[in-house]
Amino acid sequence: MREEATAFVPGHVTGFFSAHPADDPTKAGSRGAGLTLTDGVDVTVEPATETTVVLDGTEIDVEPVATVLETLDVTARVEADSELPLGAGFGVSGAMALGTALAANRVFERKLSLNELVTIAHGAEVQAGTGLGDVVAQAHGGVPIRLEPGGPQDNKLDAIPSRARVEYLSFGELSTAEVLSGDTEALTAAGKEALSRVVEEPTLSSFMYASRLFARDAGLLTEQVMETIADVSAVEGQASMAMLGETVFALGSGLSDAGYEPSVCATHPAGAMLR
Numbered sequence: 001m002r003e004e005a006t007a008f009v010p011g012h013v014t015g016f017f018s019a020h021p022a023d024d025p026t027k028a029g030s031r032g033a034g035l036t037l038t039d040g041v042d043v044t045v046e047p048a049t050e051t052t053v054v055l056d057g058t059e060i061d062v063e064p065v066a067t068v069l070e071t072l073d074v075t076a077r078v079e080a081d082s083e084l085p086l087g088a089g090f091g092v093s094g095a096m097a098l099g100t101a102l103a104a105n106r107v108f109e110r111k112l113s114l115n116e117l118v119t120i121a122h123g124a125e126v127q128a129g130t131g132l133g134d135v136v137a138q139a140h141g142g143v144p145i146r147l148e149p150g151g152p153q154d155n156k157l158d159a160i161p162s163r164a165r166v167e168y169l170s171f172g173e174l175s176t177a178e179v180l181s182g183d184t185e186a187l188t189a190a191g192k193e194a195l196s197r198v199v200e201e202p203t204l205s206s207f208m209y210a211s212r213l214f215a216r217d218a219g220l221l222t223e224q225v226m227e228t229i230a231d232v233s234a235v236e237g238q239a240s241m242a243m244l245g246e247t248v249f250a251l252g253s254g255l256s257d258a259g260y261e262p263s264v265c266a267t268h269p270a271g272a273m274l275r
Contacts, residue, residue, distance in 0.1 A: 001109060004046035006275040007102035010141060010268035011037035011084045012091035012134045013168070014243040015211030016218075018191030019132060019184045020149035026123040029149035030132035032191055033198055033207055035166060035249070036141050039083040039265040041092060042275070043099025045107050048077040055080045055096070064097035064131075067124035072101070074108045083265075087173035089245025094134030097121040098272050106274060114139065119151035141271035143207070145198060160202045163269065167255040167262035170247040171224045190217035204238075204251060211240035222246050231258040 017032030051069055053062050054077070065078055078100050084090035101117040104110070112120075122135040136155050137144045143160040194210035212229065215221050221229075225241050228248045232239035237254025241247065248255065255262040 001047060002107045004044055005103040005106040006042055006044040007099040007272060008040055008042050008275055009095035009099045009138050009272040010040040011095065012137045013037065013089060013247070013249050014091075014133065014137075015207055015240055016191050016194035016214035017133060017243060018188040018195065022150070025126035026119050027150045027154055028126045028132070029122065029136070029146075029151070029155065030191075031146050031149055031195055032133060033143070033145045033160070033195065034133075034137055035143055035164075036138060036268040036271070037084075037090070037166060037265050038268045039263065040268070041080050041082045041084070041095035041099055043096055043103055044079045045076045045100060045103035047107060048075055051075045051078070053078045053080070053096075055086065056082055062093055062096055063128040064093055064121065064124035065100045067127060068097050068100045068120055069104060071120050071124070072104050072108065072110055074104055076104060076107070085170055085173075087175075087245065088170040089174070089242030089247045091131060091134030091138060093128070093130040094121070094125050095138055095272075097124050098135050098138055102272060102274055115152040119153060122151040139271045141268050143204070143267055145195070145202065147199070158199075158202070160198070160204060160207060162204050163267050164204055164251050165253070165264065165266050166249060166251065167253065167264050168242070168247060168249040169228065169255055169260055169262045170245060171222075172246040174244045174246055187218040187220070190214045193217070208238040208240055208251060215241040215243075220244070228255075228258075228260070231260075234258065
């Protein structure tokens, strides 16, 4: 047993998705595409007599993290430092679940493979209702396209072979669980259409266009997000809404050119990793 271990997990903004439920949470999930980000979450795990989870200095309950530790049959102190806000469409809960799985596997010498750890974290996220595809994407890195739902044993991944500067601006939270527990028929139809478009033309421009159409057709746009995307379009930039959060992300300098003061990062070239 080690004293502690730390994993880094990139943030992930989903541009579009379709929801695919299943009785087994490791087989449920989503199809879609998104960007992994160089801004992400560091997760440190150390053995403890009681499990506690701390995010940016504040003790909180994160159900997927607790489920990961229970599945690995360990108790630990989990300390996460995030460059991204929770609940705003950046996959922070998925990052915490995956980071916990990677770090706990090392600390407690569970000797599980990457696919096994990703499956555990993905299932925990789905079970909690906090995400459907972030974990699989964060394990991959780059600009992943999720062709099938589920964990790595079921999910078929492709990717857009590009890197980009990314700007983002968050206006607040949206409840992933609330959206996913409602009527997702229109959302899923829009997601399937968007995926077909990007598979046919796997470029960042196609991804951004498909993402904007998805946000509109799925009925998820808020007034603030709509106005911001329009402002970026007016200066010939490309922006869309992060799923699921009241957050706008743009390629290049779209938000800056439109007069905003965004956070700046880039697409992450690799997936989650131990420090």
